[in-house]
Amino acid sequence: MARVVVGMLGMGVVGTGVVKLLSNHKTLTLKRVAVKDLDKKRDIDPGCQISINAEEVVNDPEIEVLIEVMGGEQPALDLIVKAIESRKHIVTANKEVLAKHGPELFKLAREKEVAIFFEASVAGGIPLISTIQRGLGANELESILGILNGTTNFILSEMEEKGESFEAALAKAQALGFAEADPTNDVEGFDVAYKVSILAALAFGQFVKPDDIYRRGITHIEPIDFEHAKEFGYRIKLIGRAARINGNVAARVEPCMVPIKHPLASVSGSNNGIVVNGHAVGELMMVGPGAGQLPTASAIVGDLVNLSTALRLQDFASYFHSPVGDQWQKVTDPENWISPYYIRLEVEDHPGVIGKIGSIFGANQISIQSIIQRGVEEKGASVVIITHPVETGRVEKAIATMKSEEFIKRSATCIAIFDGKSSSVK
Amino acid sequence: MARVVVGMLGMGVVGTGVVKLLSNHKTLTLKRVAVKDLDKKRDIDPGCQISINAEEVVNDPEIEVLIEVMGGEQPALDLIVKAIESRKHIVTANKEVLAKHGPELFKLAREKEVAIFFEASVAGGIPLISTIQRGLGANELESILGILNGTTNFILSEMEEKGESFEAALAKAQALGFAEADPTNDVEGFDVAYKVSILAALAFGQFVKPDDIYRRGITHIEPIDFEHAKEFGYRIKLIGRAARINGNVAARVEPCMVPIKHPLASVSGSNNGIVVNGHAVGELMMVGPGAGQLPTASAIVGDLVNLSTALRLQDFASYFHSPVGDQWQKVTDPENWISPYYIRLEVEDHPGVIGKIGSIFGANQISIQSIIQRGVEEKGASVVIITHPVETGRVEKAIATMKSEEFIKRSATCIAIFDGKSSSVK
Numbered sequence: 097m098a099r100v101v102v103g104m105l106g107m108g109v110v111g112t113g114v115v116k117l118l119s120n121h122k123t124l125t126l127k128r129v130a131v132k133d134l135d136k137k138r139d140i141d142p143g144c145q146i147s148i149n150a151e152e153v154v155n156d157p158e159i160e161v162l163i164e165v166m167g168g169e170q171p172a173l174d175l176i177v178k179a180i181e182s183r184k185h186i187v188t189a190n191k192e193v194l195a196k197h198g199p200e201l202f203k204l205a206r207e208k209e210v211a212i213f214f215e216a217s218v219a220g221g222i223p224l225i226s227t228i229q230r231g232l233g234a235n236e237l238e239s240i241l242g243i244l245n246g247t248t249n250f251i252l253s254e255m256e257e258k259g260e261s262f263e264a265a266l267a268k269a270q271a272l273g274f275a276e277a278d279p280t281n282d283v284e285g286f287d288v289a290y291k292v293s294i295l296a297a298l299a300f301g302q303f304v305k306p307d308d309i310y311r312r313g314i315t316h317i318e319p320i321d322f323e324h325a326k327e328f329g330y331r332i333k334l335i336g337r338a339a340r341i342n343g344n345v346a347a348r349v350e351p352c353m354v355p356i357k358h359p360l361a362s363v364s365g366s367n368n369g370i371v372v373n374g375h376a377v378g379e380l381m382m383v384g385p386g387a388g389q390l391p392t393a394s395a396i397v398g399d400l401v402n403l404s405t406a407l408r409l410q411d412f413a414s415y416f417h418s419p420v421g422d423q424w425q426k427v428t429d430p431e432n433w434i435s436p437y438y439i440r441l442e443v444e445d446h447p448g449v450i451g452k453i454g455s456i457f458g459a460n461q462i463s464i465q466s467i468i469q470r471g472v473e474e475k476g477a478s479v480v481i482i483t484h485p486v487e488t489g490r491v492e493k494a495i496a497t498m499k500s501e502e503f504i505k506r507s508a509t510c511i512a513i514f515d516g517k518s519s520s521v522k
Numbered sequence: 523m524a525r526v527v528v529g530m531l532g533m534g535v536v537g538t539g540v541v542k543l544l545s546n547h548k549t550l551t552l553k554r555v556a557v558k559d560l561d562k563k564r565d566i567d568p569g570c571q572i573s574i575n576a577e578e579v580v581n582d583p584e585i586e587v588l589i590e591v592m593g594g595e596q597p598a599l600d601l602i603v604k605a606i607e608s609r610k611h612i613v614t615a616n617k618e619v620l621a622k623h624g625p626e627l628f629k630l631a632r633e634k635e636v637a638i639f640f641e642a643s644v645a646g647g648i649p650l651i652s653t654i655q656r657g658l659g660a661n662e663l664e665s666i667l668g669i670l671n672g673t674t675n676f677i678l679s680e681m682e683e684k685g686e687s688f689e690a691a692l693a694k695a696q697a698l699g700f701a702e703a704d705p706t707n708d709v710e711g712f713d714v715a716y717k718v719s720i721l722a723a724l725a726f727g728q729f730v731k732p733d734d735i736y737r738r739g740i741t742h743i744e745p746i747d748f749e750h751a752k753e754f755g756y757r758i759k760l761i762g763r764a765a766r767i768n769g770n771v772a773a774r775v776e777p778c779m780v781p782i783k784h785p786l787a788s789v790s791g792s793n794n795g796i797v798v799n800g801h802a803v804g805e806l807m808m809v810g811p812g813a814g815q816l817p818t819a820s821a822i823v824g825d826l827v828n829l830s831t832a833l834r835l836q837d838f839a840s841y842f843h844s845p846v847g848d849q850w851q852k853v854t855d856p857e858n859w860i861s862p863y864y865i866r867l868e869v870e871d872h873p874g875v876i877g878k879i880g881s882i883f884g885a886n887q888i889s890i891q892s893i894i895q896r897g898v899e900e901k902g903a904s905v906v907i908i909t910h911p912v913e914t915g916r917v918e919k920a921i922a923t924m925k926s927e928e929f930i931k932r933s934a935t936c937i938a939i940f941d942g943k944s945s946s947v948k
Contacts, residue, residue: 117660117802215657221803223657230656231641231649233831234543234823359788359809376543376820377647377810383785384806394802397660405659409835 100404103128103159103184105150105175106166107142109273110189110216113393114163115142124400128153132166154178161403163396164188165216173197180204180212185407187399189216189392195290198303203422213399218291219244219368221391222384223398228298228372235374237299239339244291246366246386247275247282248314248334252351253364256322256331262315274366274387284313285349288336292347296338299372302425304338304347310430310488312350316509321440324480325353325511328438331361335514344428352514353438359383360514431489436465436513438482439491441498442506445477449503453479456501460494462486476505482513526830529554529585529610531576531601532592533568535699536615536642539819540589541568550826554579558592580605587829589822590614591642599623606630606638611833613825615642615818621716624729629848639825644717645670645794647817648810649824654724654798661800663725665765670717672792672812673701673708674740674760678777679790682748682757688741700792700813710739711775714762718773722764725798728851730764730773736856736914738776742935747866750906751779751937754864757787761940770854778940779864785809786940857915862891862939864908865917867924868932871903875929879905882927886920888912902931908939 100123104111107129118124129142130150145152150166153159154175162179164186166172173193176186180201188194194201194217205212215225228237243249247269254265266283269275281287289309297303314334325332330353338347354361359381363369368386373379385391443449450469457464463484470478483491495508526549530537533555544550555568556576571578576592579585580601588605590612592598599619602612606627614620620627620643631638641651654663669675673695680691692709695701707713715735723729740760751758756779764773780787785807789795794812799805811817869875876895883890889910896904909917921934 113802120662121660222806223653226657227649227653230828231652231824232820233827234547234820236546359785362785362788374820376539376816376823378814378817380648380808380810382806382808385804388804390802391804394658394660394800397802398657401659402656 195293216395241337242370621719642821667763668796
């Protein structure tokens with residue numbers, strides 16, 4: 097393997113892991129690292145120049161490959177663009193930058209004949225990107241779906257196993273370093289939407305805009321929902337999906353009731369689990385650590401190893417030009433997506449409530465499979481409804497109508513029932 | 523992608539799948555196919571020259587890549603050697619040839635500057651080889667283990683689910699085309715041993731001789747063993763393992779009691795499931811179709827796509843030279859492998875039998891965790907023993923001693939209890 101000089105932006109948890117793993121790779125020389133805070137105590141010395149000036153890393157002509165593990169949209173985007181413009185190859189874990197700016201970045205990389213490697217941006221240590229790019233080349237991919245966020249999977253697992261509230265499970269995740277102080281990106285599903293955008297680009301050739309992806313988070317789920325899920329034979333998981341349906345791309349992030357026998361149901365804690373469907377291979381599943389210092393660093397250093405093995409080849413760039421396109425692709429109208437739904441409503445416990453709920457569902461042409469009312473002492477009653485498969489738009493409209501009704505005490509919990517399929521669109 | 527001219531040896535189930543998938547890849551031109559029987563009815567026309575003369579394919583100077591899907595040791599080995607000598611790249615599904623002759627083949631390929639691709643040789647459609655080679659480059663692998671044979675997994679699943687005998691489940695597998703007329707390779711574990719040899723080469727740099735791998739098949743397992751397994755919380759799976767322990771390589775094929783909560787326990791039917799352990803990534807699992815026409819063809823055509831993408835690069839060979847070595851590596855003494863064991867003995871039902879069994883185990887320093895005797899009407903009794911962890915050698919010695927005792931009615935069933943770990947060696 098040829099000697100390759102590397103620079104790195106960011107030395108948080110993942111960057112520290114990269115430094116640890118690079119100590120085994122004598123041909124990969126880390127020359128400069130840029131950090132936010134020089135005085136921060138670190139558990140490993142990168143053994144190279146550290147600076148708070150990221151430009152020094154990006155402008156160093158000896159550096160051939162830039163590792164970007166600072167995260168967030170800016171200044172990461174500008175620094176990556178500058179590095180590509182000065183013809184540095186990029187290894188990044190930054191799903192937000194890729195999902196929001198993938199088309200322009202890959203276009204620029206093609207022009208400048210450099211490669212962008214991004215194994216660490218999706219599914220942590222699971223080599224999902226290389227599997228899709230190198231292992232499934234004979235396949236037309238039909239769908240990619242799964243559990244793509246370790247933080248929310250940890251929270252949901254804690255809530256299920258220990259009966260904890262969302263808030264308590266989140267606090268535990270924060271204490272363990274699995275969740276950030278501001279957990280919005282994870283718990284509202286933005287992080288998964290970024291990953292779905294990247295997976296759609298890999299699978300179907302073009303990125304989808306994260307804002308075009310139908311997205312619901314897990315903050316509205318309560319311990320009682322896990323009890324109902326168990327009773328009906330489900331586990332609750334935050335599922336991201338990208339699928340090709342009748343030539344269109346469907347993309348979606350939402351909590352789902354996953355049948356207990358489906359392999360994704362047993363992916364617990366901070367693990368990720370992904371199911372890929374190809375026209376030749378059929379269904380393939382990968383499970384492994386979706387986050388964590390060394391697993392994520394494993395993905396980054398794996399990219400570096402692949403890159404450096406090939407870097408001295410003539411025509412390197414033509415080989416490693418990513419097949420990812422430089423256009424945005426449209427997502428099919430999310431309101432037409434069809435799924436059975438689990439809906440829990442907290443209502444005043446008085447006669448006629450079930451009738452009113454039934455009328456609202458009927459007016460929205462939602463066919464109910466079962467409806468169960470449970471008295472909850474003075475607090476009123478829980479009404480649990482399982483619908484037949486129905487368009488998302490109708491469910492959202494019915495729930496919006498009910499929220500304005502007096503008999504509803506709290507906003508509704510609404511969880512799609514996962515049929516093991518990638519998707520259904522009317 | 524550059525146009526690449528391809529030849530193929532064999533057009534059975536997998537070869538037919540390759541022809542089907544190649545119709546989507548206009549730059550991959552199949553020029554010649556060699557078959558055993560020209561008159562055999564085929565469900566697809568390869569659209570090229572068909573001959574019973576394999577030499578015509580191997581000697582055609584226009585053919586750059588040879589797909590070998592005839593299987594078996596000879597004449598496949600000689601034809602592959604000839605093709606490498608005339609500087610053709612090889613894409614093969616032949617685990618037997620690779621496991622028995624890997625070191626010489628990879629040495630020859632390096633000399634002749636050609637690549638050998640072998641994704642289809644292990645785990646069917648699961649892109650396990652590319653994942654290890656390209657996805658986990660930052661890792662020192664510690665172990666690879668799992669369910670590597672779809673035929674035996676189908677048979678064991680049928681026996682478990684339907685209470686069928688081994689013979690009935692085998693007949694069903696044969697009727698469905700999952701098992702060959704002579705099933706020895708599958709049911710005696712030879713096929714898995716070949717795969718373990720290849721995985722050891724990928725993970726630890728050198729092949730191990732299939733004959734050096736401790737191997738036991740599934741023919742001695744009876745429906746009653748599944749009942750006992752269920753009672754104790756296990757499923758019975760044929761597990762292949764390769765692991766590095768204290769600098770040595772351990773390799774092993776045997777039926778195991780897999781705890782029902784372990785992810786491998788839920789890999790059923792003809793699926794394969796593999797757990798890879800790397801020092802950085804931790805535990806990674808892949809599950810998918812381990813056999814079948816299109817999944818296996820997916821692996822072969824995937825190799826072809828990767829090969830053809832890079833074939834026109836200068837220095838192609840230096841990039842694709844497999845890191846697999848050209849030496850054999852020694853396997854640690856299998857007798858020192860430690861595991862708890864499930865042992866079932868069919869005995870005469872008269873007083874003192876349990877005492878005699880206990881004495882024989884004691885004489886071999888095997889510590890018994892539990893022993894249960896069950897009367898089986900006039901036929902005698904079943905004695906089921908669960909041992910504490912003990913060396914394989916001691917268990918085999920104890921069973922050999924008991925077989926010569928009059929009170930034993932039939933040879934013993936002996937199944938290792940899988941602890942979720944790759945291995946334990948004293």
